[in-house]
Amino acid sequence: VSEPYLDELDRALRERGAPRGVRARFVTEARDHLLEAKAEQRPLEFGDPDALAQQVVDELAAAGAKRAALVSAAALAPAAGVYALLLLLLGAAAGSPDIFSGRTDAVALPAALALVVAPQVSLAAGALALLRVLRRRRSSVLPRAEVRVLVRRASTALAFGAATIGSLALYGYEYQAGLAWWWRDIAYTTSAALALPLAAAAVAVRRTARLRAATPGDAGDLFVDLPEARLVARDPWRLCLVFAGAVAVVTFGAGALAGAADEGLRNAVAEAVAVVVAFAALGRFLGLRN
Amino acid sequence: MRAERLKGNLELLLLATIAAEPAHGYRIVELLRERSAGAFDLAEGTVYPALYRLERAGLLASRWSKAEGRRRRTYRLTRRGQAALSAERREWDLFVRAVGRVAAAAEPA
Numbered sequence A: 001v002s003e004p005y006l007d008e009l010d011r012a013l014r015e016r017g018a019p020r021g022v023r024a025r026f027v028t029e030a031r032d033h034l035l036e037a038k039a040e041q042r043p044l045e046f047g048d049p050d051a052l053a054q055q056v057v058d059e060l061a062a063a064g065a066k067r068a069a070l071v072s073a074a075a076l077a078p079a080a081g082v083y084a085l086l087l088l089l090l091g092a093a094a095g096s097p098d099i100f101s102g103r104t105d106a107v108a109l110p111a112a113l114a115l116v117v118a119p120q121v122s123l124a125a126g127a128l129a130l131l132r133v134l135r136r137r138r139s140s141v142l143p144r145a146e147v148r149v150l151v152r153r154a155s156t157a158l159a160f161g162a163a164t165i166g167s168l169a170l171y172g173y174e175y176q177a178g179l180a181w182w183w184r185d186i187a188y189t190t191s192a193a194l195a196l197p198l199a200a201a202a203v204a205v206r207r208t209a210r211l212r213a214a215t216p217g218d219a220g221d222l223f224v225d226l227p228e229a230r231l232v233a234r235d236p237w238r239l240c241l242v243f244a245g246a247v248a249v250v251t252f253g254a255g256a257l258a259g260a261a262d263e264g265l266r267n268a269v270a271e272a273v274a275v276v277v278a279f280a281a282l283g284r285f286l287g288l289r290n
Numbered sequence B: 001m002r003a004e005r006l007k008g009n010l011e012l013l014l015l016a017t018i019a020a021e022p023a024h025g026y027r028i029v030e031l032l033r034e035r036s037a038g039a040f041d042l043a044e045g046t047v048y049p050a051l052y053r054l055e056r057a058g059l060l061a062s063r064w065s066k067a068e069g070r071r072r073r074t075y076r077l078t079r080r081g082q083a084a085l086s087a088e089r090r091e092w093d094l095f096v097r098a099v100g101r102v103a104a105a106a107e108p109a
Helices: A003-015 A020-039 A049-092 A105-135 A144-174 A181-209 A227-231 A236-257 A261-282 B003-008 B010-020 B025-035 B044-056 B079-105
Strands: B060-067 B070-077
Touching: A003 A020, A003 A049, A020 A049, A020 B025, A020 B044, A020 B070, A049 A105, A049 A144, A049 A181, A049 B044, A105 A144, A105 A261, A144 A181, A236 A261, B003 B010, B010 B025, B010 B044, B010 B060, B010 B070, B010 B079, B025 B044, B025 B070, B044 B060, B070 B079
Parallel strands: none
Antiparallel strands: B060 B070
C-alpha cells in the first residue's frame, strides 16, 4: 500500500484543520481500501489527496458552523433566563441603586452599561446565527464566507453573553451597598455556574474556526436571514434605520405607559442610537451588510 | 457518466447500496460498480466524505471491526436511513418518469 499517499492525505487534512479523530479515521479507511484493491490486483484511482481533504473539511466546516450556532444558543439560554430573573428581582433587592453609588466609578459605570448593552448584542448575534442555520438547514456545504459569518455570530453571541454574566457579578460587587445580600449571592453563584457552558460552547466554536473551508461564494447579507424584510426596506442600512425607529417607539411607549415619559424618551433615543452604532460597528463583521 | 450527475445522486446510490447489506467502503464501491455495470466509475475516495455526511445526518451508522488483521469500518442503514431511502426512491421515480415523458415528446415521430 502506498504509505506516501496516505501521508499526503493525512497532511492535506491536517493543513486544513481536520481534527485528529477525523484524520485517523479517514486514513485508516483509505489504507483498508487500498489494501483490498491491492489484494485483488485491481488498479484504482482513490482521488487527489488535497481535493478529498478539502471535500471532508468543507462538509465538516458547514456542519460545525451550524452546530456551533446551536451549541452557543443552548449555552446562552440559561444565561438569558438568569439575567431576566435577576433584573426582575432587582426591584425586590432594594431597586436599582443610583448609578454613581458604585465602589469605583471606573469599574461600576462600565459594568452597569455592559449590563444593558451586552445582552442585547448577544441576543441579536445569537438569533441571527440561528436564523442563518434555519435558512441553510438543508445545505451540507456552505461557502467559506458563510461559515465565517456563522462562526463570528456564534462567537460574538458568546463573548457578549460572557460579558453579561461577568457584568452581573461585577454589578453585584460594585453596588453591594445598595443591594440585598441574596441578590449578590445569586449573581455571583449563577455567573460562576454559567461560565462553564459558555466556555464549553466557545471550545466548539473555536474548533470550527480552525477548519479551512474553501467553497467559493459570498455570505450574503441580512436579507438572506430575513428575506421577508425586503418588504420593509430594500437595503440593510435602511432596514436598520426602520428597526431603530421601531425600537425607539416601543421603548418610549413602555416608558410613557409606566408614567415616565421623560425617561422613556431618553431611553428611546439611547436605544435607537445603540442600534445604529452597533450596526455600523458590527454589521459587516456579522454579515448583515456587504 | 458525467461526474456531476453521479455526484448529485451519490447519496441515493449509497443508501440503496448499503440497504441490502452492511458493507465497508471498498465493498460499497465494488457493489456500485457491479450494479451499474461499470457506468459509475468515480474517484473511490470521494465515497468516504459522502458516507461521513450520511452518518452525521443519522442515515447511516458505522462501527469498527477487524478483518485480515486490519481495522475496517462497516456501514449500515439506520431506520431513519431506510425512511430517507424510500422517500428518495419515490422522488427519483417521479423525476425519471417526468424526464422520460419530456424526452420522448421531443423524439421525431
